[in-house]
Amino acid sequence: MVELHLHLTGAMAPRTCYELYKEQGLPLPAEKFEDFEKLLFVDPNAKDLGEVLKVFDYICRPLQRLDALKRIAYEEVLALNAQHLEYAEIRFAPAKSCEQGLTQDQVMDAVLEGIGKGLTECPGIKIGVLLCLMRGMSEEANQKTLDIALKRKGTIVCGLDLAGDEGRYGLAPYAHFFDVARENKIPFTIHAGEVDRPENLRLAMELGASRLGHATCMIRYPDLMEQARDKRIMVECCLTSNFGTKGIPSLAEHPIRKFYDYGIPVCLNTDDPTLFMTSIKREKDMAKELFRFSDQELSIMGHEAYGYRFLR
Numbered sequence: 001m002v003e004l005h006l007h008l009t010g011a012m013a014p015r016t017c018y019e020l021y022k023e024q025g026l027p028l029p030a031e032k033f034e035d036f037e038k039l040l041f042v043d044p045n046a047k048d049l050g051e052v053l054k055v056f057d058y059i060c061r062p063l064q065r066l067d068a069l070k071r072i073a074y075e076e077v078l079a080l081n082a083q084h085l086e087y088a089e090i091r092f093a094p095a096k097s098c099e100q101g102l103t104q105d106q107v108m109d110a111v112l113e114g115i116g117k118g119l120t121e122c123p124g125i126k127i128g129v130l131l132c133l134m135r136g137m138s139e140e141a142n143q144k145t146l147d148i149a150l151k152r153k154g155t156i157v158c159g160l161d162l163a164g165d166e167g168r169y170g171l172a173p174y175a176h177f178f179d180v181a182r183e184n185k186i187p188f189t190i191h192a193g194e195v196d197r198p199e200n201l202r203l204a205m206e207l208g209a210s211r212l213g214h215a216t217c218m219i220r221y222p223d224l225m226e227q228a229r230d231k232r233i234m235v236e237c238c239l240t241s242n243f244g245t246k247g248i249p250s251l252a253e254h255p256i257r258k259f260y261d262y263g264i265p266v267c268l269n270t271d272d273p274t275l276f277m278t279s280i281k282r283e284k285d286m287a288k289e290l291f292r293f294s295d296q297e298l299s300i301m302g303h304e305a306y307g308y309r310f311l312r
């Protein structure tokens with residue numbers, strides 16, 4: 001199995017998050033673990049992406065320390081290995097852990113150290129790391145993230161992404177970063193079309209994204225569908241997440257089957273398994289039950305996803 005769209009922080013085990021709050025003496029938003037855990041799960045009544053992203057306020061609070069970053073990166077490799085993933089791309093935004101004095105380079109080193117330790121214990125899995133530029137972050141912070149991606153090109157840091165609240169920020173203000181990435185042959189994906197903003201999909205494809213995060217709204221724009229198909233751009237589908245953020249009105253209305261039948265490459269992902277209480281196995285089971293994908297189709301999808309990996 002392969003997973004290409006997975007956020008490190010959105011995959012942190014609730015128990016780990018709880019322990020980090022306690023270890024660091026942070027005020028717990030709920031004393032009992034059972035209550036605390038619920039704060040990390042997306043409210044099924046959340047009205048939009050912006051509301052869902054508020055959960056990251058809780059998640060990122062204890063991630064301002066290097067030992068915590070090391071730990072979650074290490075644990076994530078073990079968790080992926082336990083699910084029999086052969087290849088996974090873990091993405092994260094180093095700038096989100098720089099609120100209390102850490103530098104992005106320090107954050108990066110800590111995460112890579114944690115991943116490295118995990119890989120030593122789990123030699124069967126391959127891991128690529130994508131760095132997320134953030135919508136709503138300062139120009140300087142995003143520039144720094146891009147600089148790190150440039151500097152570490154050729155290592156397991158193998159690509160870029162743009163994450164954050166697409167409903168508020170769009171893509172155009174960040175396009176210049178991806179011009180630089182393209183010129184330097186750093187592959188990238190972009191969270192686009194997770195909300196109904198077709199202009200972000202159009203621009204992402206113009207910029208040279210080889211994959212698109214979510215892209216659910218594309219189903220309403222035939223010219224964009226055609227472009228994605230003709231350019232062979234892969235859509236990273238995240239069924240549970242797309243419903244959780246209200247990108248689609250119901251799970252049954254997810255466009256994955258229509259994309260696939262039209263000839264657009266698609267793959268299955270969890271996005272944030274903790275927030276959405278899902279796993280790659282669960283996403284696959286849903287694809288089978290709701291959209292009648294056969295085991296053979298899912299196996300081909302997995303192979304194709306591996307071909308779209310950024311780690312080379």
Ligand SMILES: [Zn+2]
Nearest residue numbers: 007191213271
């Ligand atoms: Zn995502």
